[in-house]
Amino acid sequence: MKKEIPKLEVSNLTMSYGSYVVMKSINFSVKRSEIFLIIGGSGCGKSTLLKCLIGLKECPPNKIFYDGADISKNQEDFCHKFGVLYQSGALWSSMTVAENVALPFSEYTKLSKSDIDSIVEFKLSLVGLDDFGDFYPSQLSGGMKKRAGLARAMALDPDILFLDEPSAGLDPISAAKLDDLILKIRETFGTTIVAITHDLDSIFKIGDRAIYLDGESKSITAEGCPSDLKNDPDQGKVSAFLSRKYTDISMPQKEVKIYKHQGLPPPI
């Protein structure tokens, strides 16, 4: 039987800023229509990895493969296949929400203006912003910006959606709605989704598989289904991360103890 080519494959990738190595020897692959999560502590290199995946940070050749093709060659060809939702939404501030979503269509398709308008309306209604098309990004709340960003990211029905902390800064209800939307997008369009998230509820709700980037060993220390990772006794750090426990791993009581005296001395 022919082996299925992964949608996205990272092979032996090392990321660095100058001489400072952020992560070394990263290997993972993302299957078609999978929701794949990148998790890890703050500053461990998740965003740097995302930048490499979407081509914002240069990588050596033969490290990142999209549908089996090396992404470093003809990077511009891959742009139209990606959708990226940035943490801040990153909407173009000089354009209205509708113009933001419509821009990829006017650039990359030959659709008429009325067709583009109706698709934009559909995309905006999908994220619950159909009444806000004429608003400028500065007139939207954080959650709305994020939803508008998602509408723009999925404008051209991309093969793969990259989400950078989609629920960060959202209230629990909005975050839950966004999670539902992500699941619906996958269900409807079969989109492969790669997301960075710290939100535990989201991790367990949407994640099919996750990798844990460990800042200390600068490598992937765990990979698997989030609930399995949480319950795996061998994955101390990851399990603690997913259970929101930190005292076990980073509160060494011994630090202050210089000399252990037997009991309090008697009062003077």
Added chain:
Amino acid sequence: MVTVNIACIEELDLVRVSFVGEWSMKNEVPTATSIIWEIKSKTKKCSSVAFDVSKLKKWDTSFISFTLKFIKFLKGCKFKFDPNCLPVEMLNIINLTNASRDVSSRDIKRKARPAGFWKTLFEKCREGILDFGEDLSFIGELVIESCRTFFGRSKFRFKQFFPIVEEVGIDALPIVLLISFLVGLILAFVSIIQLRKFGAGIYCADLVGIAMMREMACLMTAVIMSGRTGAAFAATIGTMVVNEEIDALQTAGFSRFGFIIIPRLFALVIMMPLLCIFSGVIGICGGMFASGAMLDINISQYLMQTKAAVSLNDVFCGLSKSVVFAILIASIGCLKGIRCGRDAEAVGKVTTSAVVTSITSIIVADAVFALIFNAIGI
């Protein structure tokens, strides 16, 4: 107030340090060094130290700081110390700081040990060369993209272009006119005072006309546009970098030049010569106003004198300079904006840098123009 009692219990090999009262940073508190010296002076035999805090009514961060310093001193003097005699709340918070130190130790390692002079110099030179390389690459890309757009090989984005034309042209006109009028007025005022001594007051029209059309109009407009438009370009693009808008353009496969830079460059290149003409004309009007007030000449005499003095060459010189100044202002503003860091402070820095660099390069370019025009005799 707090008082510290030190007692040696030699049979237990222990020095007991008792704190009585309230330890507050608002009051005078003893230093760790003074306590250590006192302990050392009181005992030669005891090797352990214990705190008695049972009579310490209140304490704050200054007590924690004192304790940490004290423990460090004790360690250095080979004394043993039992931390269990400290208040539990204090132990907890000290443990927390130790835990935090563990978590952030990677960051500390990154910044550890300041580099030596030669290494710093080498790094600075390396950064300088890399920055220069990036500048050159930007200029190269800018030239190529401008040519492509000019010859219709790249899509020109009118939707982005017209609002910028309005911003850099129409919106800037009032301030340019005001400054130019005043510059013309000042030039005329200064020249009239000198020329009147020789009965040549009418020649202030020649001086103002030539100075405005050839030099001052384009220079003053360029300085105003550097502070107004160049800074605005850098700040806008810098903020776009901070908000990841540039990243979003790049990942969507759109050229940052086509969307951001070319419309700004073209808008300024078109509007600067127009502003320069307005500036020259209004400067002459300023001179005329001063002459009317200080000399016995009428408007038509002044205009006839100006017409006779100002040649087309002077106008050409001013306009050609304004185009070059526009290119300098736009490209420096955009370059600084694109190379902005990812925080609010960086936006401020690039804005300042854009203005300073623009004005400096305008003055340098003006000097070069003076040499060239002198060499070719215009």
